[in-house]
Amino acid sequence: MSQPSYPALSYELYPPRSAESEQSLWTTVRRLEETRPDFVSVTYGAAGSNREAAIGLLRRLLTETTLKPLAHLTCVGSSRTELTGIIDRLIGGGVRGILALRGDTPEGRTRAGDVEHADELVRLIREVEAQRTAQLAAGRVSVGVAAYATRHPDSANLDQDIDVLLAKEEAGADFAITQVFFRPSDYTRLVTRARRAGVTMPIIPGVMPLTSTRRLRKLSSLAGIDVDDALWARLEGARTDDERRRVGVAATVDLARAALDDGAPGLHLYTFNQHAAALDVLDALDLARPPQAGLAASL
Template identity: 35%
Template sequence: MPGDISVSFEFFPPKSEKMENQLWEAITELAPLDPSFVSVTYGAGGSTRERTHATVARIARETALVPAAHLTCVGASKAEIAEIADQYWEAGVRHIVALRGDPPAGAGTRFEPHPQGYASAAELVGGLKARHDFEISVAAYPEVHPEAVSAEADLDNLKRKFDAGASRAITQFFFSTDAWFRFIDRALAAGITAPILPGIMPVTSFAAIRRMSANTLIPPEMEAMFEGLDERPGPRALVSAVAAADLCRRLYAGGVRDFHFYTLNKAEQAYAICHLLGLRPKP
């Protein structure tokens, strides 16, 4: 691979000192690959609000990386979200990943907007853009959001987010290139021309991937590839890196040049995949 790609990485805020050390080791190892941005997730119902802010602010303060802070509609009024947005702006953060968000554990299975809050990601994007001139990324679903009534309704929702001011979309992870290219064809037909980045999830536990998949197709050949490896982390990591790199190669052959990696705060697999794709550290 010629290495003419752009990458970005997602991290989650640490819950302990040990996890914080692991996070910063991952950031340090991946930073030389010159990512276009690095994002930090936001727990359901704002459960990691302070830790997300602390992590994003530290990235902005101590590194040359471009941090992007996740922000959701769940459990917050418009005034609270405006306050959070102001804090990010003051910390030098100019990129937000705006999401509707999932309900916190024990709060039911469906999203319920805060009485004084935003009812959708599109509304959140509009509110953030009115507050500050953020660069905003949003979510997209190649195989349709599990709560969407139809693929068309899901695409209409994505279009509303772009119409509200979003700069790009980052997709939920997927393993079928056919699903990706069908989705991109439908998006283009709907008039969506903004960048859509494929979200790449290296397999760290195949059992966990099955639990998280919802509408995501797991191809039979992938099932066979990871059979018996959940209790063998070393071989699984090697197979996972090669499988993800192969997925990226097929996307590259179809014209994709920007990739977003869900790192789970572990650098080795993401670094190996980028290396297989021809990316090398910048001096």
């Protein structure tokens, strides 16, 4: 008998910046762990500015939780030798998922390094992986990449974004996670254009709980994405934080549900290390999850 399929569920976390934030993060980790996500991604600052903290978090997730971490890895400003060492360290430490990103150049620095683009980084991951086939029991590292539901700030047009996404898949990427978007049509358009161009890998919508106007303003500025005027008016018009949260959660649920109804393979939630809004979204979606059972019972 075939097993029922379930939408993929994942969250993004980032390394704590202080002892206080570490305690808060681990409260979030434990609450999210209860939802049995397929993986959690661990990000870090520009050009690996807090890479050791990220590796420390990856290590704890591997040894102290049931969660499967997906390690962010950026190539901007790093040499091939340096990246090879990091990839080898991640795989050797038990990481079996890597999100290969170009990354942003930190302020005051020019781009440097001999691996300049994400597709080159994907190829390098595959090269390092090939040298560890025995340790991996002939398995593979799962490699994810970023996709853009709206035009990347450095792209000339949407067609260029799709060409880049196709190049990442041809280099060996297994799946993509979208950056933040605010309109259901953005995700639909991305998938349609990608499939038409020959992209076949799963494209997971990345959704941010739309509960903080400060965060929305910052992200829309960085990504050059305009927030829906009607949503912005409802958030700004909320009289209390609780009302603003209800408005934002409802809008996030509508966005996520539209993507899932349109055939999205799952959902990736950007948590900002805060579990409450993410769990509110998940509860409202009533996303089906596989039963908690041992391996033998699930075969």
